Amino acid sequence: MARPKSYTDEDVIRIVTQLCSDGRKPTGWLIKEALGRGKIASIQADLDRLIAEGKLPEIQMEPSGGSNSELRIVETSYELPVELQDMLSLKELELGKILREMTIGINDKAHAHYETLIAARIRELDAQSDVLAQAKATAELDKRDMEIRLQKQVENNEVFEDQIENLENRLTNSKTEKSDLVQTINQMTDSLSKLTEKADQQYALLDGLRQTISDKDKAHAAMEVKLEHAVDEAKKSKLQLTDLLAHYEVVKVQLNEKSTLLKSTQESLNQSNNQISAQRKENTELTATNRLLEKNLEDAESEIALLHEQKQHLETDFFEGENTKNPIKEGLPQ
Incomplete structure (x- = not known):
């Protein structure tokens, strides 16, 4: 240009x-x-x-x-003479020619000087344009690398979002199972309170039986002859009382075992809650702790399965206890 x-x-x-x-x-x-x-x-x-x-x-x-x-x-x-005039005119022509040649030489030198300066500037501009072209090529390569990295980062972010969504679904399921476990434990607590009330009633009934036995013993001492048939019934009542006491001890041991099992179940539930809270905290660091979270979730699921098994055992024991109490009530005197 x-x-x-x-x-x-x-x-x-x-x-x-x-x-x-x-x-x-x-x-x-x-x-x-x-x-x-x-x-x-x-x-x-x-x-x-x-x-x-x-x-x-x-x-x-x-x-x-x-x-x-x-x-x-x-x-x-x-x-002037003609010869001098001719010589003067020749000298003037020679002097003009010399001056013209000097002027042309000076102009050529100046022109060459300016041409040299322009060529040097053109070389400098060419060198600068080469440097700019190299910088442009380097920038384009960097741009391509950045585009590739950005695309990979976007793909990784999509994968992480899918993983986060799966973990949130698992966490929701864990919360649902936890609420079910809490309801089950509340039901078991209510059943235990009812069993305790029934045990208190049995204690009161046992006290009444003891009082009745003592009264019968006194009446038996006073009326040995008249109340032989009553003595036989009293002996039968003693035998029933002995069986009732033995069964009472068995029921007491079973209640203690169930109470211990309930405490261990509550501790397991607390541990499960702690693990769930830890999993919530670790959910914000999914890029580094994804595998650890999955392992903790698997442990929580296994513990929940164990809790379900323990629940089933408790329900089985509870139903067996109910079945054993019904014959006792039928054997008590009216």
Whole structure:
């Protein structure tokens, strides 16, 4: 792309007019010297173009009026010999030729100097353009790498989101199972309270039986002869009381075992709650602790399965206890 000119046609016309008024022939060198900028060849080409377009008249340097008057004075004063006039004209022609050649040589040197400067600047610009092209290629490679990394990161984020969704579903299921376990434990607690109330009733009934036995013993001592049949019934009542006491001890041992089992179940449930809370905290660090969370969930599921088994054992024991209490109630006296 050509560089824009640092001068206008009006500047050239103005300087040419000024040089003509000073009696000097306008040339590219003189115009450049007056402007202080531009290239001699370009200025000379613009000068010729302006003359060809008619914006400047053809330059015909005629001697000024002062020089003509002086010549007339010299011619009127004396006349040189023809030989001297011829020699003078030859010397003038030789001197003009020498001056013209000197001017052309100076112009050529200046032109070569400016051409050298322009070539150096062009080389610098080429080097800068090569550096910029390399930087552009490097930037494009970096851009491609960043796009590939960003795509991989987006894919990894999608995988992590799917894993988070699966873990949230598992956590929801664990909460549901936990609520079911809590309901089951509450039911077992209610059943245990009912069993305790029944045991208290049996204790009261046992106290009543003991009081009845003591009364019968007193009546038996007073009425040994009259109440032989009553003595037989009292013996039967003693045997039933012995069986009832033995069964009472068995029921008491079973209640203690069930209470211990209930405590262990409650501790397991607390551990499960702690593990679930730990899993919630670790849910925010899925990128580093995904495997650990899955392991904890599997442990929690196994413990929940154990709790279900323990629950089934407790229900079985409870039903067996109910079945054993019914015959005892049927054997008690009305």
